Amino acid sequence: MSLTLPSLVSILVFPAGMFLILLGMVYEYVDRKLVARYQNRFGPRWFQPLADMFKLLAKEEIIPDGVNKALFIFLPILGVTAALTSALYTPMLGFAPAFSFRGDLILVVYMLSVLTICLGLAGANTVDRFSLVGATRTLTQLFSYEAPFMLTLLGPALAAGTLQISQINAYAQDTWWMILTQPIGFLVALIGLMGKLELPPFDAPEAETEIVSGALTEYSGRGLALFRIGKNVELVIGLTLISAFYLGGLANPLEFILKTLGLLLVIALLQSLFARLRIDQTVGLWWRIGAILALVQILILVVGRLFF
């Protein structure tokens, strides 16, 4: 299915911009509700993320002493912008990506990391010790999950023989679901996404019980709201990418909704099943198990392609 939209619309409304922000809130709600149901709770009401967002936007924004003011204001904006930009290259709602070129997969992966780097810098910008610890952990975690996550996205790309997301999506639609042919890659990608979003059990960077709120400790009001928007957007894009690659591609909106929500169901289950890992355990898990598994997957693929 291909649909060409004027560029301005695609930047401001769909697929990036307003639409994605709202979709991100819907997914945040679904995630919170699912976790609540898994814990035998009633869970939040449907408008909860919206109310949170409005409240944060209407709150006073405190700029603490000792920070670089320009950076303090600019970093959240940059993070959200990067996250929204990457949406332009993904098959949102199953439509063809608004923009596309050879190798846009690499761009998207980098764009998705910008938000995390902004988060780390935002924490390091303040003089508060909790933010500093949080920033260190955020960046440490970035270095641990990023390589395996990238490798797992490379798996389907290798199978399809292209680094263009729309072509991989099209390839995934006509072959077997790659979750069957590359199960290891799927597993590592899913857990990599959870690490990227700092969801439990990988929430050591923002562990409330130890370091207040991690890198975001000093943010209030608008900055905090923007970072939350960025996280939600990243959740949607991550789900889109994984379901486009591993779950047989995204051909239409119905498939998009079913596949991404199915993935969210699994992610919410994993979130409520596991307790938080220490940061050194996270790093160990990724480099000792995650990276090796992803490499094995790639190796099998390469060898397989040589012989078949």
Added chain:
Amino acid sequence: MENTKINAWEKTLNGLKTWARINSPWVIHYNSGSCNGCDIEILATLTPRYDLERFGVKLQGSPRHADILLCTGPVTRQSRDRLLRIYEQMPEPKFVVALGSCGLSGGVFHGSYNIAGGVDEVLPVSAYIPGCPPRPEAIIQGVVALLNSLKEPKG
């Protein structure tokens, strides 16, 4: 004509702000010298059994993220400065809820040499929740009453 338009716009915006404020109260909890009884009850309130997320309540670690300061126990002279500092770190609009007999008046510690008094000796308190310690239901009722009081136009 222009004026009424602006007023209507402002009114909707204010309505939206109040609505968001009422539906998303994030709390931070501070123990200014309580015997820990009240704190245990707060933790019990936040467990899945009472599920405060129904009302949008979330426990926040950082005062910068919080809207409501749940303060338990009498304010000791030692913790008075910290309490004030936490209050000042919270962004506007902010509210204080005093919890337990001690938070209200000093309770069993009333008149002690090391006590500055109840929470309202130090901070402007918006809601009082009595009990020693208050039951989780009482805490929920207190917080919801505070939220409902935001709805009514003041004055």
